[in-house]
Amino acid sequence: MDLKTFTYLYHKTRGLSRAEIIQEAELTEDEYAMLEESMSASLAEINADRTRAASIGREFVRLTRYIYEERSDQELGLARPDAVKPRAGEIFALPAVDKIAKPEMALHQAISQRRSLRKYSGQPFSQEELSFLLWASSWASDFRSGENMEFTRRNVPSAGSRHPLECHLLINNVVGLKPGLYYYHPLKHCLVLFNDSPSIANEICDGCLRQMMVANSAFTVILTALPYRTVWRYAQRGYRYLYLDAGHVGQNIHLAAEAVGGGACMIAAYQDEAMNDCLGVDGVEEFVIYIAAVGKKG
Numbered sequence: 001m002d003l004k005t006f007t008y009l010y011h012k013t014r015g016l017s018r019a020e021i022i023q024e025a026e027l028t029e030d031e032y033a034m035l036e037e038s039m040s041a042s043l044a045e046i047n048a049d050r051t052r053a054a055s056i057g058r059e060f061v062r063l064t065r066y067i068y069e070e071r072s073d074q075e076l077g078l079a080r081p082d083a084v085k086p087r088a089g090e091i092f093a094l095p096a097v098d099k100i101a102k103p104e105m106a107l108h109q110a111i112s113q114r115r116s117l118r119k120y121s122g123q124p125f126s127q128e129e130l131s132f133l134l135w136a137s138s139w140a141s142d143f144r145s146g147e148n149m150e151f152t153r154r155n156v157p158s159a160g161s162r163h164p165l166e167c168h169l170l171i172n173n174v175v176g177l178k179p180g181l182y183y184y185h186p187l188k189h190c191l192v193l194f195n196d197s198p199s200i201a202n203e204i205c206d207g208c209l210r211q212m213m214v215a216n217s218a219f220t221v222i223l224t225a226l227p228y229r230t231v232w233r234y235a236q237r238g239y240r241y242l243y244l245d246a247g248h249v250g251q252n253i254h255l256a257a258e259a260v261g262g263g264a265c266m267i268a269a270y271q272d273e274a275m276n277d278c279l280g281v282d283g284v285e286e287f288v289i290y291i292a293a294v295g296k297k298g
Contacts, residue, residue: 001273003206008035013046064237072235081229083143083150085166085286087183089194094131097139097189101128103259110258117263118213120295124173125218129260131189133294136256137221137249138167140186152186156248159241164229165249165289168279170204170220173295181278200278207274208291213265217293221253224281225289246290253292267291 007025016024022032074080135155140163142153151161158164167184169191171177180196181204197203204222205215214220223246230238230245250266257264268290275288 001271001277003210003271003274004031005035005039006271006274008032009039009042009046012039012043013050060239064240066237069237070235073232078232080148080150081226081232083145083152083163083229084140084185084187085226087185087192087194089183089192091188092177092182092191092193094134094189094191095128097131097135100131100135103132105259107255110255114254114258115263116265117257117295117297118265118293119298120213120216120218120263121298122173122216123218123296124175125260125262125294125296126175127177129262130174130177130219132260133253133256134167134184134189137252138165138184138186139189143187154186156245156252158245158248159230159238160233162230162233162238162241163245164226164238164242165245166224166226166286167249168222168224170201170214170217170222172201172215172220173218194280195278203278204275206271207278208267208270211267211269211293213293213295214267214291216295218262218295221292221294222275222279222288223249223290223292224279224286226286228285242289250290250292253294257294262294262296264292264294267293 004025004027008021008027011021011024018032021027022029137156138154140152140154144151152163153161154163167186169182169184171179171182177191178196179201180193181200182191182193184191201215204220205212208214225242225246227239227242230241234241254264270288270291272283272288276283279288281287
């Protein structure tokens with residue numbers, strides 16, 4: 001869903017007038033007329049869901065209490081999900097985690113001076129610095145696979161060691177890496193380029209509601225969640241754990257960026273449909289859950 005369509009739907013369902021919507025969405029009269037025709041079913045669905053949406057947060061917490069727990073797919077003996085998603089594309093090796101220089105900043109200093117950073121100097125990240133940040137947040141130190149269970153160990157906690165998150169990066173300014181959208185492979189510690197379209201950075205910036213720190217970052221981390229990795233073991237309560245796990249990763253991104261003279265800003269305000277489209281995920285079995293723009297301090 002492009003930004004104009006999203007803005008049209010957003011304001012249309014909130015009762016803005018035709019003239020106001022045209023102004024807010026930067027539409028022509030013809031574009032407005034086309035959206036009126038093509039988006040009628042979407043508008044009806046959104047309006048039908050509005051009453052339910054008004055209390056969905058409370059309902060989510062209430063209905064994922066243990067009192068409602070049912071047997072999980074793991075308990076029922078269903079096939080276990082894979083711990084890592086395969087991704088095809090051009091592979092770029094990263095400096096090995098056991099050979100990169102570790103920052104000398106003390107942990108207490110990184111914690112005390114951590115701030116959300118939205119403006120960057122334009123200085124590039126080195127591949128060693130990027131490798132360190134990925135080691136801290138997404139790298140798998142161990143991998144176990146069997147008929148009944150497959151899991152990884154990482155430098156962030158995860159409920160049941162399920163690690164349901166996949167890491168993607170929009171690279172803008174990293175030495176030796178061409179701009180584009182990459183997947184980070186946590187076992188092979190490499191990047192897999194899967195979209196090098198000249199427009200992808202603008203598409204992702206639009207998906208992040210034109211927050212310009214994304215366009216100006218050295219790179220932006222985009223985490224997706226595959227809920228079944230956790231739901232397989234914990235049933236519906238597993239959805240709670242997705243957001244806890246994302247928070248653990250986000251904090252390590254912050255601290256690792258701080259340690260190498262950079263900073264991060266975590267982003268939860270984004271257009272779900274657009275971001276899922278950019279990554280080629282369906283928004284149900286896999287969806288964007290958290291975003292972090294990262295760059296060097298001025």
